[in-house]
Amino acid sequence: MALSKKALQSVKGMHDILPKDQPLWEKLRKVTRELGEQYNFERIDTPIVEPMALFERTVGEASDIVEKQMYVLKTKDDDSLVLRPEATASVARAYVEHGMAHVPQPVKLYYFGPLYRHEQPQEGRVRQFHQAGFEIIGGESDPVYDAQIVAMAYRFLEEMKVAKLEIRINSIGCKQCRPIYRKKLVDYYKSRPSCKTCKRRILVNPLRVLDCKEKECEVTKAGAPAMIDSLCTLCRGHFKLVLEYLDELGLSYMLDNHLVRGLDYYSRTVFEIFAEGWDAALAGGGRYDYLLELMGAKATPAVGCAVGLERVGVALTKQGTAVTAKPKPRVHFIHIGDLAKKKSLSLIEALRRGGVHVEESLGKDSLKGQLAAADKNGAELALIFGQMEAFEESIIIRDLKTGAQETVLLVKFVEAVKKRL
Ligand code: AMP
Numbered sequence: 392m393a394l395s396k397k398a399l400q401s402v403k404g405m406h407d408i409l410p411k412d413q414p415l416w417e418k419l420r421k422v423t424r425e426l427g428e429q430y431n432f433e434r435i436d437t438p439i440v441e442p443m444a445l446f447e448r449t450v451g452e453a454s455d456i457v458e459k460q461m462y463v464l465k466t467k468d469d470d471s472l473v474l475r476p477e478a479t480a481s482v483a484r485a486y487v488e489h490g491m492a493h494v495p496q497p498v499k500l501y502y503f504g505p506l507y508r509h510e511q512p513q514e515g516r517v518r519q520f521h522q523a524g525f526e527i528i529g530g531e532s533d534p535v536y537d538a539q540i541v542a543m544a545y546r547f548l549e550e551m552k553v554a555k556l557e558i559r560i561n562s563i564g565c566k567q568c569r570p571i572y573r574k575k576l577v578d579y580y581k582s583r584p585s586c587k588t589c590k591r592r593i594l595v596n597p598l599r600v601l602d603c604k605e606k607e608c609e610v611t612k613a614g615a616p617a618m619i620d621s622l623c624t625l626c627r628g629h630f631k632l633v634l635e636y637l638d639e640l641g642l643s644y645m646l647d648n649h650l651v652r653g654l655d656y657y658s659r660t661v662f663e664i665f666a667e668g669w670d671a672a673l674a675g676g677g678r679y680d681y682l683l684e685l686m687g688a689k690a691t692p693a694v695g696c697a698v699g700l701e702r703v704g705v706a707l708t709k710q711g712t713a714v715t716a717k718p719k720p721r722v723h724f725i726h727i728g729d730l731a732k733k734k735s736l737s738l739i740e741a742l743r744r745g746g747v748h749v750e751e752s753l754g755k756d757s758l759k760g761q762l763a764a765a766d767k768n769g770a771e772l773a774l775i776f777g778q779m780e781a782f783e784e785s786i787i788i789r790d791l792k793t794g795a796q797e798t799v800l801l802v803k804f805v806e807a808v809k810k811r812l
Contacts, residue, residue, distance in 0.1 A: 404510070404518025415707070415714040419700050420503060422550045423523040427501040430543060432525055435500045437481040439507075440464065443471040449480040449685050451655030453596035460508040474507035479656075479679065479695055480686075482526050487688040497530030497692075515671040515702045523547065524676075524697035532680055532692035534629050537660040538636030544664055544674040544696040545642060553706050555667035558637075559647035562630040562659050563598065564622050566681070569658075572621035573597050583611040601649040617648040626659055633660050656682035660694070666706045673706055674698040720750040721812060723765035727758055727777035734781055738801070742774075745805035747812070749774075765791065772811060774804075 401407055408416055427434060443463060450456050462474040475481055482500055485491075491498045503523045510516055525543050527536045541558060548556055564572060580593045586605040593600055603612060622630065637644055644662075652661045652675060661677035676696025683691040707713050722742070726735045735753060742749045752764040765773050775787040775796075786804050788811065789796035799807040 402518070404512040406517060406519070411716065412704070414717050415704050416700075417717075418551065418714050419521075419523065419703065422547060423501065423503045426543060426547055426550070427525070430499065430525070430539070432499040432501040435482060435485060435502050436504065437475070437478065437485050437502070439475055439505065440472050441475050441481055441484070443473045445480050445484055445686070446473060446476060449483070449654075449656050449682055450477065451596070451653075453599075454653045454655065456508065456654070460510055462507045462509060476508050477506060477654075478502055478504065478522060478524050478697065479526060480682065482524070482695075483528065483679075483682050483686060483693065486528050486691075487683060487686060492529060492689065492691065497527045497536070499525070499527050501525045515669075515699075515705050517701055521700040522697040523700060524695060526693065526695035528683075528693040528695075529691055532629075532659075532678070534632035534660075535636055536694050537629075537633045537678055538640065540676055540694050540696045541633075541637060541644075541660075541662050542640050542642060544662075544676060544698060547698050548664060548666075548673055548703065551703050551707065552712055553666050553673065553703060554710055554712070556673075557665045557667060558642060558644040558662060559650050559665065560634070560637075560644045560660065560662040561618065561647050561650040562622055562626055562633075563618055563651055563657055563661055563677075564626045565658050568621055568623035568626055569618075572616070572618050575616045575621060576600070579615055580611065583614075584608075585611050596653070598651040599653050601651050602653060612649065615648075618651075619646070619648060629659055652677060656685055662696075666710070669706060669709060671702060671705075672699070673702045719768050719770075720748040721769075721771040722747055722749045722808060723761070723768060723770035723773050724749055724751040724753075725758065725761040725765065725773050725775045726753065726756075727775070728781070731776045731778055731781045732756070735776060738774075738776065738786070738804075741805055742808065745809065747805065747808055772808065774808065 447457050456476045461476050464472045466472060482502060486498060505519050505521050507519055509518055512518060525540060545556060545558060563569060576597050577593055580600060585608045586603065589600045589603050589608055601612060650661055650663060656679040657677045658680045659678045663672035663675040665672055674696055678694040680692045682693060724739055726732045739749060739751055750768050752761050755761050771791055773789045773791055775789060780786050784801045785798050786801060787796050787798050788807060
């Protein structure tokens with residue numbers, strides 16, 4: 392019985408990364424690895440499946456992630472697991488679990504991998520997406536690390552050649568000043584018009600009203616008190632230094648009073664990076680000094696960022712600078728006759744071992760078919776190996792542009808091909 396149409400399609404919001412897309416992903420992996428190495432971060436890979444409680448506790452019960460976006464798995468022994476919706480909590484779990492607090496601090500870790508959120512798919516929003524992330528855990532709660540993380544996220548996007556970047560940054564304060572601000576915000580919203588979602592948010596997770604994109608909230612939101620005016624002396628000093636370090640790095644930024652990021656574990660600096668003309672963040676991050684404490688570990692300062700990799704691809708396409716395919720092989724191997732075909736495999740092996748990027752169409756036996764394949768691939772050189780060449784232990788090297796050709800002995804043909812490339 393044939394499979395249903397649905398069973399023959401990838402799950403909604405989850406996509407194949409096809410061969411044509413691989414050059415982009417290759418570059419994303421390369422940039423992640425190179426930045427990680429340049430900034431002395433070590434790679435970490437955590438499992439895709441984590442205990443549900445890890446996120447309920449850290450990301451926050453009232454966050455969109457925990458409220459509605461997690462893929463929950465019930466195991467046979469009744470464990471509640473989730474496909475990880477974000478990676479910072481996983482990395483922090485690994486830091487605690489593996490006693491990384493006992494090595495020189497801070498510990499700098501980077502990752503690259505898939506995440507899962509059950510959201511409504513739209514441009515730049517999918518249900519399986521990938522992030523490259525950089526986390527600095529432990530040591531001092533020093534603003535210099537916040538600036539370094541912002542710079543890394545920015546560099547990442549620059550290395551990927553995304554143009555016209557804009558850093559938006561804010562401080563959401565600490566345990567001392569945030570509750571005071573939260574109260575001001577709640578009082579302000581109480582007597583003003585807002586949408587249904589915000590009416591609920593103001594009760595369960597008030598800062599999130601600042602995230603609202605609904606038209607009916609526009610005026611209320613625009614007049615809302617700004618966190619920056621409520622920061623305590625320490626948070627104000629911290630934020631001022633972060634901005635000074637960014638100035639020192641020559642990175643411009645926009646102060647964004649409405650930037651809150653919806654997760655419980657953030658403290659002080661939060662930021663996002665956009666490409667001009669697209670209102671979807673390409674990267675985001677911030678300080679999360681309370682995360683480890685929320686997990687029941689010792690209070691540990693930390694700051695990190697994540698780049699949304701699908702969004703980098705969309706931004707590049709929008710800007711007309713999509714990463715293009717790898718260069719095709721410039722050499723095409725052509726055989727004529729059975730004896731030649733039999734010997735062809737080992738000759739092609741010799742070329743590949745010699746570092747020559749060679750294409751073949753061994754499944755085709757006609758000369759015409761093979762020349763057409765060479766032409767289609769845009770090859771510059773054809774290596775023609777026929778019956779006579781097989782007997783004489785030689786091969787013809789033909790320049791496909793000029794038609795000029797030369798016969799060389801097999802004992803030195805790899806070198807002869809290399810010389811012509
Ligand atoms: P977050 O973990 O929500 O702070 O997201 C960090 C980055 O991941 C965002 O700036 C986006 O670029 C990307 N991102 C988050 N959610 C999605 C999604 N559903 N689909 C694609 N990219 C996403």
